[in-house]
Amino acid sequence: xxxSRKVDQDDIVRARNVLLASGRRTxxxxxxxxxxxxxxxxxAYLPLLARALQxxxxxxxSCWAASPLPS
Numbered sequence: 001x002x003x004s005r006k007v008d009q010d011d012i013v014r015a016r017n018v019l020l021a022s023g024r025r026t027x028x029x030x031x032x033x034x035x036x037x038x039x040x041x042x043x044a045y046l047p048l049l050a051r052a053l054q055x056x057x058x059x060x061x062s063c064w065a066a067s068p069l070p071s
Contacts (some may be wrong), residue, residue: 004031007036007039007040011034011036012037012040014029014033014036015032015034015036015037016033016034016037016059019028019033019034020036027052027055027056027059030052030055030056031049031052031053031056034048034049034052035049037049
């Protein structure tokens with residue numbers, strides 16, 4: 001899987017911090033973090049992204065498509 005956009009190291013650190021932080025995170029925060037990390041390690045993070053997207057769709061009643069994907 002090739003991506004034309006290079007992932008910023010700050011984005012990677014921020015995504016890992018979101019996932020490792022104590023306390024609750026919203027399903028949207030989790031999806032955003034996994035999207036960043038899936039660009040770096042697809043084999044490890046794509047299954048987790050899929051599960052997070054599924055949970056997000058359950059939480060929002062399948063309305064998560066209302067927020068556009070980052071370009």
